[in-house]
Amino acid sequence: MTTIAATPTLRGLPREARTRQPSLATAAELCLLGAIPVVLAALLDDRQVNDVDIWLKPLKFFISLAIYYATLAWFHGYLPAEVRTKRLGRVLVGLPLVVGLLEMTWLLATAALGQPAHFNQSAPVYAVSYAMAGLGATLLMLTALVTGVLVGRAKEPGLPGAFRLAVVLGSVIAFAGTMITAGFLASGSGHWVGGVHSDAGGLPLLGWSRTGGDLRIAHFFALHALQAVPLLGWVVTRAGAGGGGADAADRGRAVVWAGAALYAGWITFTFLWALAGRPLV
Amino acid sequence: MSLETVFSVASGLATVGWLVLAFTPRRFLWPVRAARLIAVTLAFGYVALLAAFFTRADGGFGSLAQVAELFQTPGALLAGWVHYLAFDLLIGSWEREEAIRIGLNPLMLIPSLFLTFMFGPAGWLCFLGLRRFHQARQS
Numbered sequence: 185m186t187t188i189a190a191t192p193t194l195r196g197l198p199r200e201a202r203t204r205q206p207s208l209a210t211a212a213e214l215c216l217l218g219a220i221p222v223v224l225a226a227l228l229d230d231r232q233v234n235d236v237d238i239w240l241k242p243l244k245f246f247i248s249l250a251i252y253y254a255t256l257a258w259f260h261g262y263l264p265a266e267v268r269t270k271r272l273g274r275v276l277v278g279l280p281l282v283v284g285l286l287e288m289t290w291l292l293a294t295a296a297l298g299q300p301a302h303f304n305q306s307a308p309v310y311a312v313s314y315a316m317a318g319l320g321a322t323l324l325m326l327t328a329l330v331t332g333v334l335v336g337r338a339k340e341p342g343l344p345g346a347f348r349l350a351v352v353l354g355s356v357i358a359f360a361g362t363m364i365t366a367g368f369l370a371s372g373s374g375h376w377v378g379g380v381h382s383d384a385g386g387l388p389l390l391g392w393s394r395t396g397g398d399l400r401i402a403h404f405f406a407l408h409a410l411q412a413v414p415l416l417g418w419v420v421t422r423a424g425a426g427g428g429g430a431d432a433a434d435r436g437r438a439v440v441w442a443g444a445a446l447y448a449g450w451i452t453f454t455f456l457w458a459l460a461g462r463p464l465v
Numbered sequence: 466m467s468l469e470t471v472f473s474v475a476s477g478l479a480t481v482g483w484l485v486l487a488f489t490p491r492r493f494l495w496p497v498r499a500a501r502l503i504a505v506t507l508a509f510g511y512v513a514l515l516a517a518f519f520t521r522a523d524g525g526f527g528s529l530a531q532v533a534e535l536f537q538t539p540g541a542l543l544a545g546w547v548h549y550l551a552f553d554l555l556i557g558s559w560e561r562e563e564a565i566r567i568g569l570n571p572l573m574l575i576p577s578l579f580l581t582f583m584f585g586p587a588g589w590l591c592f593l594g595l596r597r598f599h600q601a602r603q604s
Contacts, residue, residue, distance in 0.1 A: 224513030227466040228540070239516070296520045 201254055204261030207277050208253045211284065215250035218288070219243055225295075233300045235384035236391055241301060242291045244389065248407070249284050255410055256280060256328065259351065262335045262343060272330075280327045283320045290317050303373055318370055322363070328410055329359035346424070346436030350417020353444040354409050361406025361451045368455075369399045378461030387465050394463045401464050402455035409447055416443040468543050475510055478503050479550040486554075486561050487578045491571045500558035507551035514544035553585045560592045569599050 201209035226239035233241070260268060260277070267273050290313050294301040301317070304310040332355020336348050369375060379396015392398045405412075420439045424432045457464060482503040485496040518540030525531040536542045557578050564574045577595055581588025 221509045221512040221516065224510055225516040228468075228471065228513055229517035292516065296516050298520065 200261075201257045205257040205277060207281060208257035208260065211281055212250045212253035212257065215246045215253060215284075215288075219246040219250075222246060222292075231298045234391070235382040236386075238295045238298065240389065240391070242288070242295050245288065245291050249288065251408075251411065252324065252328070253280070253284070255414075256331060259331045259335050262338060262340055262348075262351070263331075264338050264340060267334055267338065276327055276331050276334075280324055283323050283327075287317055287320050287324075302370075318366075321366065325359045325362050329355050331355065332358075332410070344421045344436065345433055346440050347414070347417040347421045349437055350414045350420070350440045350444070353440065354411070354413030354417075357413060357444060357448050357451070358407060358410035361409055361448070362403065365399065365402040365406045365451070365455055369403055372399075375399045377458055379463065392463075392465055394465055396463055397458035397461040398463065399455070399458045401458055402451050405447075405451045405454055409444075409451070412447055413440075413444050416440060416447075468539050471510065471514070472543055472546065475507055475547050475550055478506060479554055482554045483557060483578065483582045486557050487575050491565055497558050497562050500554055500561075504551050504555045504558065507547055507554065511544055511547045511551055514540055514547060518544065549585060553581055553588075556585070556589050557581050560589075563592075563596065567596060567599060567603075569595070573599075 198209070198213070201212065222239050222243045226237045226243065229237065229239060231238045256276075260273075263273065291301050294304070294310065294313075299306070299310060302314060304314055332351050336352035338348075374381065375398055376393055377397030377399065379393050379398075383391035383393075385394055386392050386398070387394070390400075390404070392401055417440050420436045420443075424436050454464060482500040486500050489496045518538055522535050522538035522541040524534030524537070526535075536545060560574060560577055560581065563569075564571065573595060574592075577588050577592035579588070580591050
């Protein structure tokens with residue numbers, strides 16, 4: 185079974201991900217390859233949404249989905265065989281693949297048609313697909329939550345408690361944080377709070393507003409709790425690897441709890457900051 | 466990026482692919498792989514052109530007049546051209562691979578490759594005829 189000690193080199197990461205969950209790892213790879221024609225399309229296409237190239241959004245989502253799939257593939261390596269081979273294990277792989285495919289189809293199709301994807305109420309087909317995309321995004325986060333919690337419950341030998349705790353906390357914060365921030369975001373009519381209603385002057389690629397509040401910032405940090413908190417758990421486990429003993433394990437868990445709380449606090453801060461109409465960057 | 470630039474880059478890439486297919490010693494395996502890689506690159510470009518221009522072009526595939534109308538949009542026309550380049554090069558790389566497999570003299574392959582480069586299906590037919598002739602002599 186996979187142990188945390190068996191950390192591959194950076195170049196070995198793709199192969200390791202494929203060993204852990206081939207389908208999800210391949211999906212991550214294809215999302216990165218899919219980004220190539222999207223970048224080319226951005227160079228060719230002069231159409232814009234919110235004053236930035238219309239292909240920026242599909243590009244961001246391809247990258248985001250690649251990170252998401254790679255993370256899920258990684259987590260699957262920590263699941264015991266009896267979970268992975270059962271129906272639940274297969275659903276945790278198949279569901280995000282199908283939902284991600286539908287999400288990307290929606291984003292690529294709206295971009296090709298020169299339409300905004302989010303907040304588009306200009307025709308029933310756009311309004312309905314936008315609503316469906318919200319449901320799909322919820323399913324993606326739910327998959328991450330269930331996978332993370334199962335890793336925590338698995339108690340695989342060789343997997344330190346502090347790291348398992350970090351995976352659980354990361355997936356819980358990612359799920360809860362995204363439901364709140366993205367749910368609030370979707371209940372409005374755009375991501376700006378005050379400031380200039382344009383992405384043109386925003387942060388490169390991410391487009392975060394520099395003139396007013398931007399609700400996407402908290403959404404971004406909530407989403408990536410799924411990587412940030414487990415990464416902290418990994419660092420903590422590596423740092424304490426030499427010490428050993430029950431004391432070291434307790435200390436590791438305490439650091440992970442503290443780090444997760446801080447991260448959740450940071451999400452809350454960026455959320456309230458945006459609600460107050462203030463730019464973060 | 467202007468469409469003329471895309472045209473030049475795509476044609477240049479395709480030409481490099483054809484040159485290595487036609488004029489590298491047969492013992493090398495990399496020319497086939499290099500040509501395939503170029504074909505994949507062209508395919509990425511094709512998809513990008515499709516994404517950027519297809520929904521904005523008039524016309525369709527239903528009649529000759531509709532296809533002509535479709536190609537009135539320069540972006541769609543360029544997509545069609547890159548489509549030729551990609552698929553012709555893919556066929557060319559297959560011809561070389563197949564020629565090595567059946568032990569055809571590589572010099573015999575050059576006319577087929579040239580015809581495929583210029584007129585796609587005509588070169589492919591030429592190669593199929595050549596292969597049939599070669600296999601008849603072998604047996």
